[in-house]
Amino acid sequence: MNFIITETLNAIKHLYQEDVAESVINIQETRKEFEGQITLVVFPIVRFSKKSPEETANAIGEYLLANVAEITAFNVVKGFLNLSIADSYWLNLFNNELLKDDFLTVKPNGKKVMVEYSSPNTNKPLHLGHVRNNLLGYSVAELLKADGFEVFKVNLVNDRGIHICKSMLAWEKWGDGETPESSGLKGDHLVGKYYVIFDKEYKKEIDTLKLDGQTEEEAKKNAPLMKEAQQMLLKWEAGDEGVIALWRKMNGWVYEGFEISYKNLGVDFDKYYYESNTYLLGKDTVDEGLAKGVFFKKEDGSVWIDLTADGLDQKLVLRADGTSVYITQDLGTAQMKYDDFHMDQSIYVVGNEQDYHFKVLFLILEKLGKSWAKGLYHLSYGMVDLPSGKMKSREGTVVDADDLVAEMVETAKQKTETLGKINDFSEAEKAELYTNIGLGALKYFLLKVEPKKRLLFDPSESIDFQGNTGPFIQYTHARIKSLLSKAQYQAAKSMEQGALTATELDMIMLLSKYPAELSNAAKSYSPAFLANYLYELAKLFNKFYHEVPPIVKEENANVKQHRLNICSLTADVLKAGTKILGINVPERM
């Protein structure tokens, strides 16, 4: 559409002897209720033409009609100049640009980006909140890959700390030797069970202490279980063999469980980092900061940074006893990750409850003069809430990831069976299809919403399979594939030179926007933009499909080839786009 901008600039120069900036030219798609495809908003030009909007629009319209071959007509509504572009222009665009092999691919841009996501605690199974994180992280990584980046997906596993010791302690006390093998419970669920047991027993102790006259705060601190857990953490840090062995065993169970969950969700990682290896990092960075005068030491020996000039607070970066806090570790880990990969950008996919933390972290790294600090980005996403409020692992008010996936697949199975279209599938093919549809529904449901918005999930209302959903897009793809196969489609340019139907034209315009939509989604780190585009495309295709007479029976070979080309490209775009969302589109469903 660049030629319209150029020609409009020419028009203004010719008509009003003004050289105006390109930003003055405001082009948009023509609204459906008016004639034309491209609309020039003339209000910004009025101050140069010194004429009324209508007069200006008409003058520019006349000029464009006379001087630009592709423009076949125009009309003016208030300050809007609606331009009709020749069908031949759209057909050429379609045949020469959109049908090129590289239409769906972007050249490598030579930049490296790291996406850190998932980052689970090893004391409980994944729940719906983690699912959002995983799908978002995976999808953003794929999005950046599709936009030309070299991408590293990493998972920083929180495998140590007091919360891990809680489930270890509870298992030791009440586990009675239970293992995933002995009870048949998935490893992460088994460990999670003891985390809950700890909490329950801990609360009992608190209640008892409170009856003895202690305050809530005192009781929390003095509860024997908590003291024991803290003892255990000290032992762990001291390298106590028994504790380490137990820790290895239970973490091993969790990893086996996570492996399954990750596989079911279809997410993967290029590298795992473990906090048990990184929790001591960052002290060098603290020294560096002190040497550079970025940090300062208080009388008690604790190290701080003063960010009040930046509108933030004073922040502790090292405790008086020399032990790390969360941010100490993150400073060190950030350095290590950069040393490992030398990436240009680094994305942290972490919930919005940590907005402040990352603001501080990035600011500190910048103040330390890290050249790579400007490439850091916190992809903050909203929590997934239930109608009853926040999900809490300890209280058992969570939607379990494994259960949810299983439910979705089961629903897909029931719906598919009811429709009875795939009775000739093998059992394995059926199972694969149910998985793809169930997960397609779940993934689309979570990804179509802008990341930063909080998400409400009502377990009593099942996720839809109709309308603006994953299965709708999958269905559209399957339908096209079936059509192409019936028509024995062969890829080739068509010689069609006739008139386009309105919907055909809309299809070409919408298809042509794919690269820009992709790139915009990548720049915004928002799979939601892509998801919404794909939905729009599928929806428009279904309208097109319904409107045109059966293509398979079309007698005009050029028209037939042309329409099949539209179908084929639509299927390709849907497939490429959904792949980025982690959704598989079936050939039949």
Place this chain on the structure above:
RNA sequence: GCCUCCAUAGCUCAGCUGGAUAGAGCACCGGUUUUCUAAACCGUAGGUCAUAGGUUCGAAUCCUAUUGGGGGUACCA
């Protein structure tokens, strides 16, 4: 208290860097299958874009304040 994010149809969400009469899906009501997959298509209905100001030729969009909700807030991660 302070910081920050959010608020659009009964529900779940779109609405890109300000542009024409604010759009989808679900749910509701009605229609479409001797024609390429009806998980589809077409139609009816549904709105004071939280509220009040401001900037602008023009505001759901930008600014300020207020209300409501989420999150954070110096030794948890």
